[in-house]
Amino acid sequence: MTTTEKRDYSTVPSAIGCSNDGDPIIQVRNIRKWYQVNKGLPIIGSFDWLKAVDDVSFDVPAGKTIGLVGESGCGKTTTAKMVLGLENPSTDGEVPVGSIYFQGEDVTQLSGAGRREMRRSVQAVFQDPWSSLNPRMRVNTIISEPLEINTTMTKKERDTRAGDLLAEVGLNPYQGNLYPHEFSGGQRQRIGIARALALNPKLIVLDEPVSALDVSIRAQIMNLLVDLQNEHDLAYILIAHNLATVRYMCHRTAVMYLGVIQEYGDTEEIFAEPTHLYTNALISAALPSHPDIQRDEIVLPGEVVSPVNPPVGDVFMTRTPLPVRKNHKYTKERPPLVEVGKDHYVVETPWSTVTGHDLSEFKLSVDQEMQE
Amino acid sequence: MVEKASKKNNNESIDRDGFGPSTVQDEVVLELKNLQTHFTTKWGTVKACDGVSYAVRKGETLGVVGESGSGKSVTALSIMRLIQSPPGLIAGGEVILNGRNILELSEKEMTRVRGGEISMILQDPMQALNPVFDIDDQVGEAIGIHQGLKGKSRFEKVVDALRKVRIPAPDTRAKDYPHQLSGGMRQRVVGAIGISSNPSVIIADEPTTSLDVTIQAAYLRLLKQIQSETGAAIIFITHDFGIVAKMCDRVAVMYAGRIVEMADCREIFNNPLHEYTKALIGSVPKLEEKTGRLPQIEGQPPLLYNLPPGDAFAPRSPLEYDEKDAMIRPELVEVKPGHFVQMSRCSVADFDKYKDLVSY
Numbered sequence: 198m199t200t201t202e203k204r205d206y207s208t209v210p211s212a213i214g215c216s217n218d219g220d221p222i223i224q225v226r227n228i229r230k231w232y233q234v235n236k237g238l239p240i241i242g243s244f245d246w247l248k249a250v251d252d253v254s255f256d257v258p259a260g261k262t263i264g265l266v267g268e269s270g271c272g273k274t275t276t277a278k279m280v281l282g283l284e285n286p287s288t289d290g291e292v293p294v295g296s297i298y299f300q301g302e303d304v305t306q307l308s309g310a311g312r313r314e315m316r317r318s319v320q321a322v323f324q325d326p327w328s329s330l331n332p333r334m335r336v337n338t339i340i341s342e343p344l345e346i347n348t349t350m351t352k353k354e355r356d357t358r359a360g361d362l363l364a365e366v367g368l369n370p371y372q373g374n375l376y377p378h379e380f381s382g383g384q385r386q387r388i389g390i391a392r393a394l395a396l397n398p399k400l401i402v403l404d405e406p407v408s409a410l411d412v413s414i415r416a417q418i419m420n421l422l423v424d425l426q427n428e429h430d431l432a433y434i435l436i437a438h439n440l441a442t443v444r445y446m447c448h449r450t451a452v453m454y455l456g457v458i459q460e461y462g463d464t465e466e467i468f469a470e471p472t473h474l475y476t477n478a479l480i481s482a483a484l485p486s487h488p489d490i491q492r493d494e495i496v497l498p499g500e501v502v503s504p505v506n507p508p509v510g511d512v513f514m515t516r517t518p519l520p521v522r523k524n525h526k527y528t529k530e531r532p533p534l535v536e537v538g539k540d541h542y543v544v545e546t547p548w549s550t551v552t553g554h555d556l557s558e559f560k561l562s563v564d565q566e567m568q569e
Numbered sequence: 570m571v572e573k574a575s576k577k578n579n580n581e582s583i584d585r586d587g588f589g590p591s592t593v594q595d596e597v598v599l600e601l602k603n604l605q606t607h608f609t610t611k612w613g614t615v616k617a618c619d620g621v622s623y624a625v626r627k628g629e630t631l632g633v634v635g636e637s638g639s640g641k642s643v644t645a646l647s648i649m650r651l652i653q654s655p656p657g658l659i660a661g662g663e664v665i666l667n668g669r670n671i672l673e674l675s676e677k678e679m680t681r682v683r684g685g686e687i688s689m690i691l692q693d694p695m696q697a698l699n700p701v702f703d704i705d706d707q708v709g710e711a712i713g714i715h716q717g718l719k720g721k722s723r724f725e726k727v728v729d730a731l732r733k734v735r736i737p738a739p740d741t742r743a744k745d746y747p748h749q750l751s752g753g754m755r756q757r758v759v760g761a762i763g764i765s766s767n768p769s770v771i772i773a774d775e776p777t778t779s780l781d782v783t784i785q786a787a788y789l790r791l792l793k794q795i796q797s798e799t800g801a802a803i804i805f806i807t808h809d810f811g812i813v814a815k816m817c818d819r820v821a822v823m824y825a826g827r828i829v830e831m832a833d834c835r836e837i838f839n840n841p842l843h844e845y846t847k848a849l850i851g852s853v854p855k856l857e858e859k860t861g862r863l864p865q866i867e868g869q870p871p872l873l874y875n876l877p878p879g880d881a882f883a884p885r886s887p888l889e890y891d892e893k894d895a896m897i898r899p900e901l902v903e904v905k906p907g908h909f910v911q912m913s914r915c916s917v918a919d920f921d922k923y924k925d926l927v928s929y
Contacts, residue, residue: 268781268782268783268784269752269781381869381870382637383869384869411636411637411808411870412636412808412809412810412849412852412853413636413808413848413849413852413865413866413870414636414869415852415853416852416853416863416864416865416866417865417866417867419854419863420862420863420865423862438781438782439782440782440856441853441854441855441856441860442854444854444855444856444859444860445854445860445863465859468856478783479782479783480856481786482782482783482785482786483782483786483811483856484782484785484809484811484812484814484815485811485814485815485856485857486810486811486814486853486855486856486857487814487838488813488814488815488834488835488838489835489838490814490857494786494790496787497783500751500753
């Protein structure tokens with residue numbers, strides 16, 4: 198079924214931190230999603246830009262997992278929606294154009310057959326297993342619906358395939374005759390995974406696949422996902438806000454803030470030496486795995502800024518506890534990602550990285566926490 | 570300076586949980602004795618809370634951990650007497666709050682206790698707050714009922730409560746509606762309602778599951794601060810051992826309506842005895858290091874109307890066991906001072922070591 202011919206990546210523009218190694222399934226280059234929002238005044242032509250995603254680039258190599266991390270509102274889900282084709286990247290007159298490439302071809306230029314192949318190859322598993330399965334369909338029908346649309350299989354073949362898929366995700370084939378409400382949360386998530394696997398995809402977008410589940414069930418689902426990846430050479434885009442999950446599942450990680458990637462690269466590199474202040478703040482706020490582990494928490498001033506009219510320069514500028522020089526060039530233009538280690542890239546401005554700064558005065562030690 | 574010195578002193582004297590000076594005092598505020606809550610369903614009687622006993626001291630944080638359906642929330646609702654009857658029924662046991670059994674109070678007396686002496690912070694701030702009333706109305710309602718205040722003095726108390734939960738500009742925020750606040754701020758308002766009448770026990774039912782990591786950290790910090798200011802006991806219901814590690818002095822692990830293990834926080838992490846506790850702690854990936862393949866608990870949580878007769882955890886236990894042993898209903902045994910384990914040959918690997926303590 199799969200094509201093995203050498204793919205041509207020559208048309209894909211280069212971007213920092215992205216290479217064409219490892220047969221990328223999806224390459225995202227400088228995509229943006231800007232929404233026009235009304236200012237509230239009934240004047241025609243008066244609007245603001247809500248920059249949900251702003252100039253994001255990354256590669257998804259075959260068989261690897263890339264994690265998108267950040268607080269709610271940082272644009273990670275919007276990015277995933279664009280990869281899935283549920284949203285189109287902005288190409289409005291005022292917005293610079295980027296694009297998404299599927300196996301080396303620009304998705305906007307794909308032929309009908311190419312587009313169908315992409316739709317088959319890119320699937321999704323959603324966060325909430327209670328609302329992502331149709332309660333009025335039997336599990337077999339849910340799982341074989343993609344087969345009915347995309348293949349010429351007969352009803353009998355589809356049911357056999359659905360049974361095989363259920364067995365693959367650790368359920369019994371006879372359970373295909375049941376309805377979703379007869380399953381627990383973990384089992385429902387398995388059904389969601391079986392549906393995503395039905396068309397032998399190359400990439401699955403996982404939007405917080407375990408955060409709605411019990412802790413004891415999370416391990417089962419994460420292990421299942423890792424096993425399926427090894428077996429089928431699947432690529433994953435994992436959206437998560439739990440950093441421990443990201444460290445466990447992902448080969449590469451992109452930390453996003455306000456629609457912009459702040460730190461990007463090999464997961465182990467990032468966790469071994471988190472360079473961006475925001476990454477450090479996220480790690481310091483994560484829950485410890487033992488009562489003896491105590492992290493001094495870095496508390497960033499203010500709350501997450503609205504993505505409506507974000508700062509023109511470095512988006513992190515308004516959250517940093519370090520002094521910002523007013524006339525620095527990165528207060529007026531976006532700072533680029535800079536390579537700081539092997540496969541480790543970070544947005545580097547005088548106020549956004551931890552290198553060369555004594556952060557102790559911004560850390561809330563345990564004592565201060567009690568005093569504050 | 571004086572403050573600092575006394576604080577240091579504090580630090581040395583009681584630092585039990587490693588989270589700075591502990592607020593735990595010896596006075597027991599709330600004690601459950603063999604609490605039983607049953608529900609009548611068409612499949613039979615569900616023993617959602619089946620003989621739960623624990624005590625919480627002043628200033629202490631007790632974590633109650635378990636999967637969904639383990640009875641941890643039902644236990645909390647039973648303490649508040651919020652179990653709808655029928656189908657629910659508090660079938661037996663005692664809940665002793667500040668020296669009296671609140672299960673014997675009339676509904677009218679209970680209304681004063683509920684939200685006054687003992688309050689609850691719920692999981693979902695969007696559902697806990699009414700969208701058509703402003704913050705002042707909702708925080709003020711609790712203050713009006715429990716402190717009998719009206720008008721300006723009530724408003725001052727509201728602002729005070731909002732200030733306590735560190736909401737910026739509390740006097741203007743009090744006139745906002747829930748939708749105007751962010752998720753973290755909303756959860757703080759729910760917290761303000763909870764603490765407004767200086768309760769001696771706060772029950773927090775997974776208050777941070779829907780929040781981002783940074784906001785979660787700030788909220789947990791806030792709860793600790795409130796506790797150190799007021800000396801309230803906190804019962805923290807969660808399924809996440811990370812929160813336990815950060816927040817709790819003691820932990821009770823629940824499974825199928827019963828406590829399977831209860832001990833100090835450190836003891837539970839360093840020396841877990843029950844296989845369920847071990848599995849819960851082990852199945853969480855670590856942030857601090859690269860984790861190898863995660864150990865997982867096989868199977869699903871049991872259906873409470875169809876429990877195995879003896880040890881409910883036996884079918885999921887990784888240990889090898891005799892069917893005969895699984896039929897024995899295990900009892901909670903104190904293996905070390907303050908460390909209780911539900912002793913069953915099927916789910917405690919070191920059973921033989923503590924054999925003398927068990928009567929079967």
